Amino acid sequence: AYRRLRAAYAELRQRPLADWQPLADGPLLKAQHRDARVPGLRERLRAEGYLSVTTVAGEAFDPATVLALQAFQDDHGLNPDGILGPASLAELNVDAPMRRAQLRINLERLRWLADDLAATEVLINVAAAELLVLRQQRVLWRTRTQVGRAGRETPLLASRIQRLTLNPTWTVPPTILREDKLPAIRDDLAYLAQQELSVLDRDGQPLDPELVDWDNPGAIVLRQAAGTRNPLGRVALRFANPFAVYLHDTPSQRLFDKSPRVFSSGCVRVEAVGTLLAWLLRPQELEPVQQRIASGKTQEYRLQQPVPLLIAYWTVEARSDGTLRYAPDIYARDAQLIAALARAQGLSAASQPDMQRAIAAGQ
Numbered sequence: 001a002y003r004r005l006r007a008a009y010a011e012l013r014q015r016p017l018a019d020w021q022p023l024a025d026g027p028l029l030k031a032q033h034r035d036a037r038v039p040g041l042r043e044r045l046r047a048e049g050y051l052s053v054t055t056v057a058g059e060a061f062d063p064a065t066v067l068a069l070q071a072f073q074d075d076h077g078l079n080p081d082g083i084l085g086p087a088s089l090a091e092l093n094v095d096a097p098m099r100r101a102q103l104r105i106n107l108e109r110l111r112w113l114a115d116d117l118a119a120t121e122v123l124i125n126v127a128a129a130e131l132l133v134l135r136q137q138r139v140l141w142r143t144r145t146q147v148g149r150a151g152r153e154t155p156l157l158a159s160r161i162q163r164l165t166l167n168p169t170w171t172v173p174p175t176i177l178r179e180d181k182l183p184a185i186r187d188d189l190a191y192l193a194q195q196e197l198s199v200l201d202r203d204g205q206p207l208d209p210e211l212v213d214w215d216n217p218g219a220i221v222l223r224q225a226a227g228t229r230n231p232l233g234r235v236a237l238r239f240a241n242p243f244a245v246y247l248h249d250t251p252s253q254r255l256f257d258k259s260p261r262v263f264s265s266g267c268v269r270v271e272a273v274g275t276l277l278a279w280l281l282r283p284q285e286l287e288p289v290q291q292r293i294a295s296g297k298t299q300e301y302r303l304q305q306p307v308p309l310l311i312a313y314w315t316v317e318a319r320s321d322g323t324l325r326y327a328p329d330i331y332a333r334d335a336q337l338i339a340a341l342a343r344a345q346g347l348s349a350a351s352q353p354d355m356q357r358a359i360a361a362g363q
Helices: 002-013 038-047 063-075 086-092 096-112 114-119 174-187 253-257 273-280 283-295 334-344 352-360
Strands: 122-125 130-135 138-148 157-166 197-200 221-224 235-239 262-264 268-270 299-312 316-318 324-326
Touching (some): 063 086, 114 299, 138 273, 235 273, 283 299
Parallel strands (some): 138 262
Antiparallel strands (some): 122 130, 138 268, 157 299
C-alpha cells in the first residue's frame, strides 16, 4: 500500500497543479435537472479525467455528466447515486493542492503504521468506514462499516480480537445513558418498554422503573436482552483496549447504504459479520459457533487463535492498478496533520493554502 501510494505521489508531482473553481451551494441536482452550476461541474469533472472534452454544453444535467459524477463519487467514498448533494459538493470543492497534500500526509500515516500493518489481519479504515481482511498485507475481502459520529469518534488502536459474545445483551454505556437514554426516559417512561430495556441496580438486581427518581437515578444500569432489536445484533467481537469499544453486528442494516457512515457512538458496526466470522475462525470452529448463534443463548467464545486488529485512519489509498481512492475526512484530521508537518518544516506562519502547496510539493 505504501509503495503504490508513493509511486502515485511521485507521478502526480510531475504534473502541473490543476486549478478548478469551487462550485456554489444549491439544491440537490438530479439527472435532467437544469442548473447554472452544471457547466462548472463539467469543467471540474474534466479536470480529473472523469469527463471528455467533447461532451454536450448547456445547463441540463445530462446522462454523460451523471455517469461522470457517479465515477467521481465511487472514487471518493460516496454513495454513487449521481446526485449532486452536500457530501459530493464538499469533495468536488477540495482543491488540487489539498488533494496532493493528502497523498503526502497519508504516506506519513502509512509509514507510521508500517510495523502494525505487517502483522494485521483485520484492518478498519475509519475514514472510509470500511473493514478489510488481510493476509501478508494482501486484501482478501472487504466490507462496509458504520463508525463513530462527531463527538463520539471511533478511536484508533492496535489490538487482537480474542473472544466473541454470541447473542449479546447490551449494557448501555455511561455516555449514551446520560446523553441519550435519560432524556428520552424523562420525556416518556414508556420508552423503556418500547426499547425493551431493563433497569438494574449496580449488583444486577432488577428495579421497578416507577420507583426510580429519573432526575437523579444514581448508579443504575440499563440493559437490553439479546434479540432482533438488540443494537449489537448476533455477535460482538471483543479485544483489549482502554476505550471500551468493540466490533459488532447491527440491526441497522439500511444505514450501510448511507454516506458518510458515521452513526455509532464509537464502536464499529460490521455489515456482513457472518462472512467476517468465516474469515476469522478456523474451519473446526465455524460450525459450532454458528450453532451457538442459532440457539439464541448469550454465550462467550474465545478464539483458538487471536486475530491482530488495526483501527486506523487515512483518506486516500492507491489501488493495485495505481488509481487513487479517496475517503471523506470525516473527523477533519487532514488539515491538522498538514499544519503539523508544516510546523516541522518551519511554515507555522504560512496560510493554510500555502501550507497545502508546500506539503503537496514535498518541501
